[in-house]
Amino acid sequence: MSFRINNAISKVVLGVFLAILGIIIVWLGVKIVSVEGDHSLDEKLAIVFGWGINETNDEIETEPFSVLNEPDNTDKKSNVQSMPELTPLTNAPTANCTANYGSLMLVNPNFVVEEDFIATRRNELISLNATYGIRELNAWNGDNLIDAEAGEHLNEMLTAYKADYPGQEMQTVSCYREVGTNCGRLCMPTGASDHHTGLACDLVDATYGTSLDTSTYEAHPDWQWLRENSYKYGFIDRFPEDWAGGPMSEPMNVDENGSTGLFETWHYRYVGVDFATDIATGKYNDGKYDSLEHYLKARGLVKDLKTGKCAEKDV
Numbered sequence: 001m002s003f004r005i006n007n008a009i010s011k012v013v014l015g016v017f018l019a020i021l022g023i024i025i026v027w028l029g030v031k032i033v034s035v036e037g038d039h040s041l042d043e044k045l046a047i048v049f050g051w052g053i054n055e056t057n058d059e060i061e062t063e064p065f066s067v068l069n070e071p072d073n074t075d076k077k078s079n080v081q082s083m084p085e086l087t088p089l090t091n092a093p094t095a096n097c098t099a100n101y102g103s104l105m106l107v108n109p110n111f112v113v114e115e116d117f118i119a120t121r122r123n124e125l126i127s128l129n130a131t132y133g134i135r136e137l138n139a140w141n142g143d144n145l146i147d148a149e150a151g152e153h154l155n156e157m158l159t160a161y162k163a164d165y166p167g168q169e170m171q172t173v174s175c176y177r178e179v180g181t182n183c184g185r186l187c188m189p190t191g192a193s194d195h196h197t198g199l200a201c202d203l204v205d206a207t208y209g210t211s212l213d214t215s216t217y218e219a220h221p222d223w224q225w226l227r228e229n230s231y232k233y234g235f236i237d238r239f240p241e242d243w244a245g246g247p248m249s250e251p252m253n254v255d256e257n258g259s260t261g262l263f264e265t266w267h268y269r270y271v272g273v274d275f276a277t278d279i280a281t282g283k284y285n286d287g288k289y290d291s292l293e294h295y296l297k298a299r300g301l302v303k304d305l306k307t308g309k310c311a312e313k314d315v
């Protein structure tokens, strides 16, 4: 008798246990399936149970992209995975790991591009002269070529300059540079020049002289105007003095902290208005003008500035 009762109770307890277990499994299944985005099972479980997720997540998703700037996070795989959906500049093949970073692509002696990349990129650019009547002082490339979006913003910027300085004109000295462009001390070796991106121009108002020399900065209101205003049009002072390690400290020498070893008051680079605002206002540099190199590292987009690596797995 007592055996039968115990047996019946055991069956009831077991039944209830299995029912609860079933409900939990179904609930978990529904939760995992409903997690949005491309995640592994481990990551989905972490999201469902809130492991390692902080409350600022919603806020981060509203940023242009959700790379965190804390030094502790720069090594984490998740930072690389949360890259913005930037459109690559080109499909031209290159081993440069920043090739998918769109307007944030980094080219310098440690992040080089191959000749095929440079040649393909040329065919994708527009002529500033033909499209906007912006003249080039030095026709090293036969014409002044630039990325279409950058060109549109450059035209707006130079129009704004003209409004502030009636009767004067900012001209391009040179924008895109192709393989083997020879311009003396102002040219980086083929493969290492920011000008290969089609996003950079050297600029000057001939009213103040056409010699590109940082020591004449005080006598160049044009360069001072660019430094103050260019970010509103998506352009940055690509080689600011604070990151140069001294005037005209050539050759370019990028260190692991983001110093470039270069100071050029005429070289401006398009990155887009949001990123340019971050960089010019020093969002990741204590309110002081940033270098593109330092900015990319601070946002976890570049891992090692000396060896040209973007992610932990590449180092």
Ligand SMILES: [Zn+2]
Residues within 6 Å of the ligand: 195, 200, 201, 202, 264, 266, 267, 268
């Ligand atoms: Zn330049």
